[in-house]
Amino acid sequence: MYKPVxxxxxxxxxxxxxxxxxxxxxxxxxxxxxxxxxxSDYYLDxxxxxSSGAGVEEQYVFLHPLILKHIAVTTSRNGVLSIxxxxxxxxxxxxxxxxxxxxxxxGNETVWLLASRDAYVIAVDAxxxxxxxxTRVPSEVLARPVIYQNTVVVRTVDGKILSLxxxxxxxxxxxxxxxxxxxxxGTSEPVITRDRIFAGLADGRLIAxxxxxxKVVWDVALTVPKGRSEIQRLVxxxxxxxxxxxxxxxxxxxGRVAAIxxxxxxxLWARDFSTHTGVVLDEKTLYSSxxxxxxxxxxxxxxxxxxxxxxxxxxxxxRPTLIGDYIAVGDFEGYVHLLSRYDGRxxxxxxxxxxxxLGWYLATGIIVPPIVYGKDRLVVVTRGGIVYVLAxxxxxxxx
Numbered sequence: 001m002y003k004p005v006x007x008x009x010x011x012x013x014x015x016x017x018x019x020x021x022x023x024x025x026x027x028x029x030x031x032x033x034x035x036x037x038x039x040s041d042y043y044l045d046x047x048x049x050x051s052s053g054a055g056v057e058e059q060y061v062f063l064h065p066l067i068l069k070h071i072a073v074t075t076s077r078n079g080v081l082s083i084x085x086x087x088x089x090x091x092x093x094x095x096x097x098x099x100x101x102x103x104x105x106x107g108n109e110t111v112w113l114l115a116s117r118d119a120y121v122i123a124v125d126a127x128x129x130x131x132x133x134x135t136r137v138p139s140e141v142l143a144r145p146v147i148y149q150n151t152v153v154v155r156t157v158d159g160k161i162l163s164l165x166x167x168x169x170x171x172x173x174x175x176x177x178x179x180x181x182x183x184x185x186g187t188s189e190p191v192i193t194r195d196r197i198f199a200g201l202a203d204g205r206l207i208a209x210x211x212x213x214x215k216v217v218w219d220v221a222l223t224v225p226k227g228r229s230e231i232q233r234l235v236x237x238x239x240x241x242x243x244x245x246x247x248x249x250x251x252x253x254x255g256r257v258a259a260i261x262x263x264x265x266x267x268l269w270a271r272d273f274s275t276h277t278g279v280v281l282d283e284k285t286l287y288s289s290x291x292x293x294x295x296x297x298x299x300x301x302x303x304x305x306x307x308x309x310x311x312x313x314x315x316x317x318x319r320p321t322l323i324g325d326y327i328a329v330g331d332f333e334g335y336v337h338l339l340s341r342y343d344g345r346x347x348x349x350x351x352x353x354x355x356x357x358l359g360w361y362l363a364t365g366i367i368v369p370p371i372v373y374g375k376d377r378l379v380v381v382t383r384g385g386i387v388y389v390l391a392x393x394x395x396x397x398x399x
Contacts, residue, residue, distance in 0.1 A: 032314045044350035047389040048089030053080045055385030064104025064144055067371050067379055073112055074387055075101050095129055106144035115141030121154055135169035137162055148192040148211055173214040177201055188240050200237025204252050218265030223255025239278025249286055251275045269303045277319035287327055289317035309344035318369040328378055330366030352382055
């Protein structure tokens with residue numbers, strides 16, 4: 001369940017809405033669909049799995065791992081950084097950060113970046129595997145810090161975007177924007193390219209900033225709030241945007257999905273759409289999972305629907321991930337679903353979980369999108385903090 005950040009004066013409003021929903025007939029509630037079996041020539045299997053420590057459980061926190069050439073760098077909620085061999089699943093080293101972590105790991109082969117619940121950005125030297133610096137920022141960070149040249153760009157939950165020096169963590173500049181009283185809990189990662197920082201904001205606007213000084217280059221409304229209540233007027237851009245050439249693709253909750261010319265800040269196309277997971281692209285197509293759990297493929301050039309998969313409705317899907325000719329999504333019950341990029345049909349499915357002390361198999365949900373490793377493998381982290389590597393196989397016709 002997605003958790004809004006709520007000011008005190010809207011608490012009664014939210015409680016009233018929840019009370020009305022609780023009193024509604026069960027037939028009117030959006031129940032997750034039951035999964036239907038399917039035939040396929042392919043299947044997913046676990047190559048290895050390891051616990052990365054304390055998970056997020058029911059908290060809405062995205063602890064993305066950092067996938068490098070030979071290792072996965074993971075973090076637990078209670079601040080243990082783990083380095084795991086991607087080939088074998090063996091632990092190489094643990095690093096204690098003594099912090100409650102609030103975002104996934106950003107960075108590269110040289111430096112690893114994290115953020116803590118008490119509003120610190122932490123840099124870890126990847127060679128020495130020791131903390132390089134720790135900088136206090138205005139408020140909690142929920143999106144992974146992003147490296148741009150010799151700087152680190154950070155989004156905070158109170159509407160600020162900051163640039164930090166990569167070497168010492170010193171704050172270079174800060175952009176501030178007021179946020180609505182009611183927003184979704186979460187922030188999208190900035191997209192940094194073409195000497196611009198592109199960011200979707202909680203009020204439904206998209207901005208382009210200069211990485212040098214944080215000045216606004218352009219500012220457009222992806223969507224405009226509608227309705228009378230604050231809940232109806234939620235238009236948060238909570239999911240990640242993507243750039244293809246000189247076109248930025250982004251989508252908002254209760255708003256639109258659109259393509260924007262980044263040089264001029266002008267729309268090329270837009271259509272009604274609602275998602276909190278964001279979009280992903282290939283050469284011709286935009287993919288997204290909407291707020292109802294439907295997976296869409298839209299024409300990248302004009303936004304027209306290519307296909308729609310509705311057999312995962314209300315299963316709280318992740319943002320899709322491209323893997324070869326397929327796309328992968330995770331859901332609230334720990335299933336990883338593999339769909340064809342070309343028509344949306346199901347290719348493979350696997351449920352992640354673990355055995356408890358009594359031998360029961362316990363499923364655990366997925367909110368972090370699967371990450372591609374190699375040509376046919378996916379790295380998936382569950383809410384319980386278990387890291388899985390899944391491999392795609394073709395069935396043997398003789399079996």
